[in-house]
Amino acid sequence: MSITINAHQLGLLIDKTIAHIGDETIKPLHGIRLDADGRYLYTVASDRYTLAAARYQLNHGDTAQEPWACTIPGTSLTALREWIRGHKGAVDIAIEPRKDAVAFDSTQASFSIAVDRGLEFPDWRGILRTLTEHAADETPFPAFDSTKLAKFGSAEGYFRLRVTTDEAAALLIAEDFIGAVMPARFSGLGPISVETFDKARDLWQWTLAAGGKGIDMETSMPEAEPPAYEAPKTVREAGGGLLQEVLNSTDDLHAADYHADRDLWDANIRIGCAAWIAYRYLDALNQADPRLARQTVADVAEQLDSGEIGEWAWDAAESAGFDPQQWQNEHTEAVTALRQKRAPEWAERLAMGLNVAKNAGIGFRVDDNPHVVYDEQAEQWTAVKPETAKV
Known part of the structure; x- marks a missing residue:
């Protein structure tokens, strides 16, 4: 009874939840729960105040297994993460629960961690299900600890946030991540000491009264004034630019005369196709690993701003085993x-x-x-x- 996942995805599951583990004084929570239910592999962690669960859809051959779960002790997580980093992302890792251990095996190495199979873990599915079924108050106004909210940054990407009451945990939902954060129980100074929005607003009334009415943040902020060309720095900006390039090239293609201006016609086809291919690759990368997508866009922006992409491409071609000099010679002959x-x-x-x-x-x-x-x-x-x- 084992399941297979590549090293990259397993590392992501751990990274998304490791910030939420409880300390050593709460033994059942001091670690990451591995949980397989026949459809997904989950990593789950909680420190009592936050709860995080990330999932990975199992390969078809792994879906007919009996459900199982075990908790990887917090003391073993660093070593496990380093072992995973020693693999290339596409390398498959088989995870097999055993009597008193969980084994991780790849074609490169094996790693085994002792676990207490009798260690109880809270019914995390039940906790989150209850939050999804809560009826919402008309105007909830809970207080939250910023340090608890910051833990969800390790999951990265975008979430939907549902707040139902001042007393219940808030629910965070994404495609392959779900979590909860408890509201703060604090009666100190400042806005957090009051229980209604109106009272909290009164604390800032003197300051905010000097501002104009009806001012909207989305429309009142100044727009950026980029230079004639600036490489996109974010995934959204890069994706939007590529889609715009596809649409512009398509429009220009229809406007170009195939017989009178064949060069322009061909150029629009090449630009549009290249932009569409790049967008699909970027979108797939962002779905699989938002962190890597952001890093890649940032690296590409730096390379484009350097003005040396010809050198980068030449080196990349040689590293991949191609002959860029032959390409250049063939191109020169074709142009001539x-x-x-x-x-x-x-x-x-x-x-x-x-x-x-x-x-x-x-x-x-x-x-x-x-x-x-x-x-x-x-x-x-x-x-x-x-x-x-x-x-």
Whole structure:
């Protein structure tokens, strides 16, 4: 009875919940609960005041197993996390619960942790289910400890927050993460000492009275004024820019004349396709690992701002076992051949442009050249027909 998960996903499950473990004075909570229910593998942790559960959907071959659960002691978590970091993210790790231990096995190494299978853990599903079923008060106004809220930062990404009453825990929900945080029980100084919003607002009335009415934060803040080009620094900004590039290229593609401006037509296709591919890859990465997506966008922004992406690409190609010099040679040959093949077409375009300029009364001078010539009889510029190669 074992389940398989890659090293990257297992590390994420631990990272999302480890901040919530209880201290050594609460033995049942001093660790991370591994819980498999036949559909998901969960990591669950709580310090009594916060509760966090992250999940990973099991592979098809692992879904027919009996449910099991055990708590990995807090004293073993650092060593386990380091062992996982020693693997590349795509390496599969098999997790097998045993009588008094839980074993982690990969093609590289094995790691076993002693566990107390009789250690009771709170019914975390029941706790969270109750919170989802709570009826909400009309105007809840609970107080929260900022240090407890900060623990949820390790899960990263976006949450929906549901607050029902002043006494019940608030519920945080995301696609593969769910958690709860208890309100603070404190009657000290400041806004937290009062129990209604109106009383708390009164504490700031003198300060806020100097502000204007109807001022909205979303519309009143100044907009950023970026330079002509600045690499996107966030996943949302990067994704939005790529989608905009796809739409712009599609519009320009329809406006371009395939026969009269083939180069522009081809360029729009390449730009649109490249932007769409990049967006799909970025979106998939952000779904799988928001942390890695943010770091990647930041790294790419730094590389783009350096102006040395050609060097970065060359080094990356060599590291991947490709031959960038061969690519460059092939590209140079292709461009040279294209120029020779399409020289008559470009000569026609040049003659057309010169005639437009002449008819518009624009003065210019053209030196003798093998591409265009002025036809005195027709009073217009014409392209010089290429000579047939002699055999």
